[in-house]
Amino acid sequence: xxxxxxxxxxxxxxxxxxxxxxxxxxxxxxxxxxxxxxxxxxxxxxxxxxxxxxxxxxxxxxxxxxxxxxxxxxxxxxxxxxxxxxxxxxxxxxxxxxxxxxxxxxxxxxxxxxxxxxxxxxxxxxxxxxxxxxxxxxxxxxxxxxxxxxxxxxxxxxxxxxxxxxxxxxxxxxxxxxxxxxxxxxxxxxxxxxxxxxxxxxxxxxxxxxxxxxxxxxxxxxxxxxxxxxxxxxxxxxxxxxxxxxxxxxxxxxxxxxxxxxxxxxxxxxxxxxxxxxxxxxxxxxxxxxxxxxxxxxxxxxxxxxxxxxxxxxxxxxxxxxxxxxxxxxxxxxxxxxxxxxx
Numbered sequence: 001x002x003x004x005x006x007x008x009x010x011x012x013x014x015x016x017x018x019x020x021x022x023x024x025x026x027x028x029x030x031x032x033x034x035x036x037x038x039x040x041x042x043x044x045x046x047x048x049x050x051x052x053x054x055x056x057x058x059x060x061x062x063x064x065x066x067x068x069x070x071x072x073x074x075x076x077x078x079x080x081x082x083x084x085x086x087x088x089x090x091x092x093x094x095x096x097x098x099x100x101x102x103x104x105x106x107x108x109x110x111x112x113x114x115x116x117x118x119x120x121x122x123x124x125x126x127x128x129x130x131x132x133x134x135x136x137x138x139x140x141x142x143x144x145x146x147x148x149x150x151x152x153x154x155x156x157x158x159x160x161x162x163x164x165x166x167x168x169x170x171x172x173x174x175x176x177x178x179x180x181x182x183x184x185x186x187x188x189x190x191x192x193x194x195x196x197x198x199x200x201x202x203x204x205x206x207x208x209x210x211x212x213x214x215x216x217x218x219x220x221x222x223x224x225x226x227x228x229x230x231x232x233x234x235x236x237x238x239x240x241x242x243x244x245x246x247x248x249x250x251x252x253x254x255x256x257x258x259x260x261x262x263x264x265x266x267x268x269x270x271x272x273x274x275x276x277x278x279x280x281x282x283x284x285x286x287x288x289x290x291x292x293x294x295x296x297x298x299x300x301x302x303x304x305x306x307x308x309x310x311x312x313x314x315x316x317x318x319x320x321x322x323x324x325x326x327x328x329x330x331x332x333x334x335x336x337x338x339x340x341x342x343x
Contacts, residue, residue, distance in 0.1 A: 005035040012097040013043045016267025021142040024160035025150035030055040032154045048248045052166040104128035162274035169249030178257045183215045187263035189224035192313045194285040195264045203234035204326040278336035284320030299332040
């Protein structure tokens with residue numbers, strides 16, 4: 001890097017959990033280079049995680065590029081604007097934390113003598129780099145893989161740090177409810193069909209938590225609304241259904257106020273863990289040691305079948321989750337609730 005304040009471009013476009021996993025790397029880079037100008041390139045859906053982050057100078061939000069009229073063609077003007085921004089500047093270093101074709105596109109466009117990332121990444125994305133680190137340990141947690149990349153630019157070790165206070169938004173008409181008892185948040189949705197726990201099990205868990213005197217809230221995106229409604233109906237009502245009713249900032253506020261969260265392997269799981277909310281995570285087709293809730297105080301519930309983890313998005317017989325009993329998950333909730341609150 002030059003003798004003056006370095007200019008760094010970080011590329012981590014998506015998704016929710018992946019961007020969160022890279023936040024400690026940002027903190028480590030800021031600590032190592034306090035005068036640096038640090039810019040982060042991210043898809044606009046996840047930009048709220050980064051806008052106003054105290055360790056960042058700039059956030060460049062890009063449309064998610066898809067083929068078709070509503071994809072690259074429909075957003076062509078905005079994409080070209082970001083391309084011009086990237087090409088206008090010269091960075092001392094570019095770090096590709098994503099390791100996919102879509103991140104390699106931006107790394108290739110950027111002007112920099114140092115384009116850093118891991119060798120052997122998917123979709124031949126490493127070809128856009130001129131400083132390739134040995135392939136990352138795929139069995140290590142994603143947080144450590146990102147931090148190892150940051151260390152190549154002088155970042156030091158230490159406890160990974162997450163700062164998300166800037167993200168939280170108090171939901172209108174909801175905050176007064178949270179003074180009434182202890183809340184447990186259930187987040188049943190996931191993008192992979194193989195990660196889903198059956199509605200009946202969720203309903204049984206919600207009813208059991210209510211019997212123990214706990215308040216239960218359901219969260220989810222707009223497409224999860226049918227799922228949260230079905231769980232509420234089977235549980236006999238008396239649940240706070242927030243499916244499709246919270247943006248990212250409001251969801252962060254809800255999770256931060258909760259005593260615990262129960263969820264499958266999905267982005268909000270990582271958000272809760274980063275906020276310091278204890279997580280009970282249901283794992284089947286994926287590996288918790290790679291992408292489980294990061295940090296102490298969480299509980300992973302899994303059957304550990306010989307076929308798990310398979311990393312398949314669909315499965316004709318997803319026994320790893322369908323055979324997971326509500327009683328086992330309830331025991332995980334009781335375990336985290338018996339501990340002192342996380343700092």
